[in-house]
Amino acid sequence: MNRSKPAVRARRTVARSRLFQVEEMDLEFSNGIRTCYERLVGGNGAVLIAPMLDADTVLLIREYAAGTDRYELGLPKGKIEAGEDILSAADREIMEEVGYGSRRLTGLGALSLAPGYLAHTSHLVLAEDLYPHRVPGDEPEEIEVLPWSIRDLGRLLEREDFSEARSIAGLFMVREHLLGGKE
Amino acid sequence: MNRSKPAVRARRTVARSRLFQVEEMDLEFSNGIRTCYERLVGGNGAVLIAPMLDADTVLLIREYAAGTDRYELGLPKGKIEAGEDILSAADREIMEEVGYGSRRLTGLGALSLAPGYLAHTSHLVLAEDLYPHRVPGDEPEEIEVLPWSIRDLGRLLEREDFSEARSIAGLFMVREHLLGGKE
Numbered sequence: 330m331n332r333s334k335p336a337v338r339a340r341r342t343v344a345r346s347r348l349f350q351v352e353e354m355d356l357e358f359s360n361g362i363r364t365c366y367e368r369l370v371g372g373n374g375a376v377l378i379a380p381m382l383d384a385d386t387v388l389l390i391r392e393y394a395a396g397t398d399r400y401e402l403g404l405p406k407g408k409i410e411a412g413e414d415i416l417s418a419a420d421r422e423i424m425e426e427v428g429y430g431s432r433r434l435t436g437l438g439a440l441s442l443a444p445g446y447l448a449h450t451s452h453l454v455l456a457e458d459l460y461p462h463r464v465p466g467d468e469p470e471e472i473e474v475l476p477w478s479i480r481d482l483g484r485l486l487e488r489e490d491f492s493e494a495r496s497i498a499g500l501f502m503v504r505e506h507l508l509g510g511k512e
Numbered sequence: 513m514n515r516s517k518p519a520v521r522a523r524r525t526v527a528r529s530r531l532f533q534v535e536e537m538d539l540e541f542s543n544g545i546r547t548c549y550e551r552l553v554g555g556n557g558a559v560l561i562a563p564m565l566d567a568d569t570v571l572l573i574r575e576y577a578a579g580t581d582r583y584e585l586g587l588p589k590g591k592i593e594a595g596e597d598i599l600s601a602a603d604r605e606i607m608e609e610v611g612y613g614s615r616r617l618t619g620l621g622a623l624s625l626a627p628g629y630l631a632h633t634s635h636l637v638l639a640e641d642l643y644p645h646r647v648p649g650d651e652p653e654e655i656e657v658l659p660w661s662i663r664d665l666g667r668l669l670e671r672e673d674f675s676e677a678r679s680i681a682g683l684f685m686v687r688e689h690l691l692g693g694k695e
Contacts, residue, residue: 330656334583335576346527346534348550348629353529354578362652366578367531369552393518394627395537395549400517401627438669440677442625443632444577444584446531451677469545473513483688486621494623494634498680505666 333359343367370448373409376419377440377495379503380405380427380456382476387500388427391473391490402475402488403496406451419454425466427474431456437502440495453499455506479504516542526550553631556592559602560623560678562686563588563610563639565659570683571610574656574673585658585671586679589634602637608649610657614639620685623678636682638689662687 335356344351350371357363380388387404394401407422409415416434424430437453466472477485482500485491518539527534533554540546563571570587577584590605592598599617607613620636649655660668665683668674 330574332653334581335652337581344527344529344532344534346536346550349527349532349534349552351527351529351532356578356652358576358652360653364652367529368579369532391513393541394624395539396551396630396632397624397627398517398520398631399627401624403627439675440680441577441580441584441675442630442677444580444582444586444676447579447625448581449579449626450675469518469539469541469547470515470543486685486688492622492624492633493627494625494681495677497623497685498677501684502669502680505669 335359338363366446368446368448372449373411373413374439374450374452375406375408376415376422376454377404377406377451377499378419378423378454378456379499380423380429380431380459381507382459384507385478385480386476387479387503388423388429389475389477389496390426391475392468393470397492400490401493402491403493404499406495409452415452416454419452419456421464423456423459424462424464426468426472428461428463429456429459430462432458432460437506440498442495451495453502455503479507518542521546549629551629551631555632556594556596557622557633557635558589558591559598559605559637560587560589560634560682561602561606561637561639562682563606563612563614563642564690565642567690568661568663569659570662570686571606571612572658572660572679573609574658575651576653580675583673584676585674586676587682589678592635598635599637602635602639604647606639606642607645607647609651609655611644611646612639612642613645615641615643620682620689623681625678634678636685638686662690
């Protein structure tokens with residue numbers, strides 16, 4: 330089906346906090362129906378990094394997550410700062426969160442979270458050829474680093490503290506990229 | 513590492529719109545460091561459904577997504593209504609979005625989106641043994657339904673309109689569940 334995108338008739342900010350901005354959009358669909366949607370906007374996007382210690386082993390982090398109010402296991406990630414490109418942001422984040430830099434960074438595509446109401450995009454970056462290099466981050470407590478075999482994602486999915494869609498998607502995409510879907 | 517979760521010293525709503533509620537939390541980590549985090553709260557959670565037309569074929573939908581302002585391909589999904597359980601919500605959503613009910617619904621776990629700042633949870637449900645049954649939904653235009661082989665996720669990842677982390681994670685988890693990780 331090839332239909333044209335709804336026309337955006339108006340946009341306005343309806344709520345704002347330190348981190349979040351809620352925008353209301355008046356839309357007109359190609360069939361003439363008019364509707365009003367809310368969405369979260371703002372930010373330069375984020376990076377989600379798969380740092381490979383060797384051909385099989387990815388470094389996961391476990392840290393407190395305020396949204397779900399519990400410790401969560403997942404890929405290292407962080408916001409892209411103003412003026413920073415995707416690969417530099419990825420390299421900086423792994424220096425801060427796992428204590429390694431990477432000599433080979435490869436973008437594997439952009440992930441949306443809940444495209445219906447979040448404008449947010451996370452760029453997945455594969456980081457290979459690592460070397461020890463730690464840069465201080467702004468975390469309130471030490472981040473736990475957990476090496477995991479990308480051939481063993483089944484057992485990872487069974488862990489109670491591993492729930493993040495972005496990390497699950499990212500790890501399967503990395504496995505697909507590195508192993509061609511074969512386990 | 514087994515440390516205790518930060519203590520929540522205070523919580524307050526700092527912004528609110530029709531759909532979103534932003535909460536500020538004052539936290540004290542076990543090392544004594546105090547910090548303040550914002551997060552989005554509210555809602556009963558959502559369901560994300562993999563409706564299987566046969567052992568291989570999942571039904572995807574393609575609809576306009578206001579967050580990213582483009583058409584997005586992904587698994588059918590929707591909010592859990594007040595008083596509704598997870599499996600009933602899943603069955604209702606596929607009746608509305610793909611025109612089938614299911615005689616065999618299986619919960620495959622809960623997914624978080626961005627646990628650092630979203631409280632939101634999506635429950636992944638496998639829907640098998642489908643039968644035609646359409647219930648009117650509240651979509652502004654007809655939803656396009658696209659059958660896809662779960663053995664061919666590699667080609668799906670190459671599509672420009674397929675970016676949603678939740679759907680990517682869900683499809684790999686369903687493939688892992690049904691085929692045991694083998695393609």
